[in-house]
Amino acid sequence: MIKDMLLDMIFPRRCPICDRVLGNINGCGGSRCLVCSEHDDLPFVGRVRCMKCGKEIETDTAEYCSDCERYPKIYKRCYPLFNYIEPVKGSILAVKYRNRREYCDYYGSAMAEMLCDTVRRNGIDVLVPVPVHRHKLKNRGYNQAQILAEVVGRHLAIPVCTDMLLRLEDTRPQKELDNLQRANNMKNAFGAGNSHRNYRRIMIIDDIYTTGATMDTCARILMEMGAEAVYGAVVCIGVA
Numbered sequence: 272m273i274k275d276m277l278l279d280m281i282f283p284r285r286c287p288i289c290d291r292v293l294g295n296i297n298g299c300g301g302s303r304c305l306v307c308s309e310h311d312d313l314p315f316v317g318r319v320r321c322m323k324c325g326k327e328i329e330t331d332t333a334e335y336c337s338d339c340e341r342y343p344k345i346y347k348r349c350y351p352l353f354n355y356i357e358p359v360k361g362s363i364l365a366v367k368y369r370n371r372r373e374y375c376d377y378y379g380s381a382m383a384e385m386l387c388d389t390v391r392r393n394g395i396d397v398l399v400p401v402p403v404h405r406h407k408l409k410n411r412g413y414n415q416a417q418i419l420a421e422v423v424g425r426h427l428a429i430p431v432c433t434d435m436l437l438r439l440e441d442t443r444p445q446k447e448l449d450n451l452q453r454a455n456n457m458k459n460a461f462g463a464g465n466s467h468r469n470y471r472r473i474m475i476i477d478d479i480y481t482t483g484a485t486m487d488t489c490a491r492i493l494m495e496m497g498a499e500a501v502y503g504a505v506v507c508i509g510v511a
């Protein structure tokens with residue numbers, strides 16, 4: 272009890288969306304602060320979506336977004352929760368670069384809610400987080416994709432496996448590169464780790480989907496390792 276109070280003083284719980292400290296006044300809105308719970312205008316991905324990557328598209332006569340139309344994907348389907356815009360964008364960047372790993376509790380449970388039916392319907396055996404290179408892991412202290420996967424796995428009672436995919440080399444930050452450079456950058460960045468016979472239907476978990484190069488590279492490796500089907504789920508997806 273006293274330990275909890277002390278921890279709260281040193282590491283106050285914060286709203287995952289706006290970063291406000293959840294005090295007595297702001298803390299009654301559940302995991303989000305009262306302001307963010309009341310203004311429920313989070314940028315959830317809209318109803319009309321690409322049947323492959325899950326990105327919002329303008330017309331429901333098209334099956335795929337222009338990107339998936341042009342570059343066919345190996346993964347079966349990706350499920351994004353939010354569009355990569357504010358206020359989620361800043362919050363996810365804080366998870367990545369400002370040690371706000373605790374926000375994964377909120378995002379992971381929101382992902383679990385979104386994925387509940389999908390995971391059962393598609394018979395997903397295991398969640399595989401996109402790995403980060405050990406240098407990055409050492410600097411940052413954690414892999415946010417793995418934390419997310421663990422939260423989702425706990426909610427949906429699905430195992431999380433972290434040794435199927437390997438991160439081979441430190442890649443340049445994707446945001447500095449164009450599409451073609453990203454694909455090349457990714458190609459050598461991942462490798463096959465241990466295979467697990469009982470994990471055949473896999474869902475890859477990541478924080479951000481930009482071009483899909485990461486997701487699809489990981490899917491290709493898992494398929495080459497003998498997976499039956501690979502799906503993906505991300506907190507947010509870049510808008511065109």
Ligand SMILES: [Zn+2]
Nearest residue numbers: 286289304307
């Ligand atoms: Zn808030």
Ligand SMILES: [Zn+2]
Nearest residue numbers: 321324336339
């Ligand atoms: Zn698409």
